[in-house]
Amino acid sequence: MDVIPVIDLMGGRVVHARRGERDAYQPIESRLVRGSAPLAIVAALLALAPFRRLYVADLDAIRGRGSHDVEIAAIAATFRDLEIWVDRGETDVMALRRRAVAGPGISILGTESFADVFALKRALGAGEAVLSLDHDARGRLGPVEAHEDVRLWPRRVIVMTLARVGAGLGPDLERVGDAAARAGARRQVFAAGGVRGIDDLRALRAAGAAGALVASALHDGRLDHAALSGFAAEAR
Template identity: 30%
Template structure:
């Protein structure tokens, strides 16, 4: 069953509209769903609509190493299964996220210090609570400037699969907030590599989703979940329609 997961991007403590990864140009959220830019308020709207999962891109943590643990705790208390990208670069931060009740800890390649770091976290927390985000821009994997491991997609995925990683996100920052559609070529490439590695790797997709028809078309790729923000806040994908098509239950 394809899961639709709303996304909240937080920068300087407020919800922002993410567009193509150009973070210096992100503006406070404007939404047909709410007039608030407070993360807890926006999350509460999603909860009332029936969503049980929520993805938080904590840009204050990713850019400034300032995770908002109080926010994560508040969202868990609202009742969400929480997926959080807090720019993890330290084992202790990952363990603290887990202790605050975060369901899935996102490790993004954009901030990944080394491939072996993933294995260290898995040894401390377990693979079932980890999702690797393949942070892409202009069809290239984003990594820190001092990243010394392979950034070739096939080799990177093979190494991660050997570590028992099963869940991945294709996050195409070039398409986030753009309504340009999913990068099907990249999705096909990743799905093929995971199939050939035989570990049953599952993929979430984020960036560019523009319509309900596109959502439904992703089923043929066995996509596990779709991360949505702009399409929900603009009203292009309607909550009632998601319920009628069985994508929100």
């Protein structure tokens, strides 16, 4: 099972995400490295473990306040073997087609950004993307059909529970397990939100998750080099 580090970008810095309350995010304070510069944070994460993928949330782009394309391109150029998933809240089909060709990164299509399933279908047809099934404390966000109709899902799907991000509440095992069971062998389901440590990773693996998106537990030391190495060895 993959562990995928997450960085949230706002105002040119990596910020600490908590419960999806984006206006309250502050620059991250990490045990791994001083400061919150994106390149330094990514380098520190890769020194912790040989991660294959990185999830980037461009919060300025999601909120319509600019973008971090320059910073993301610098990450891609510096760490060439790293597959980068980028959530910009992008919904325009032509823009997504350009992204599919030129990047930087593979686009995340979050259901919270789409008003109807027809717009989401068009976006999914624009090129390779990862679908994020978004939830807040009240439940599903975006078109109901996207959550219920597995035929719409691409080969990689994230179950994103924003209310658990940075909250220390543990992952949403029930939702992840349900999605994994419905996804079948042709699709991979990734969990996002709430991972506190190695036991949560084991529980997600048992629930059928192909991977987990993690941030806080990497920066505060709950998932250190020894824990990550041991978890990787368990799967071998």
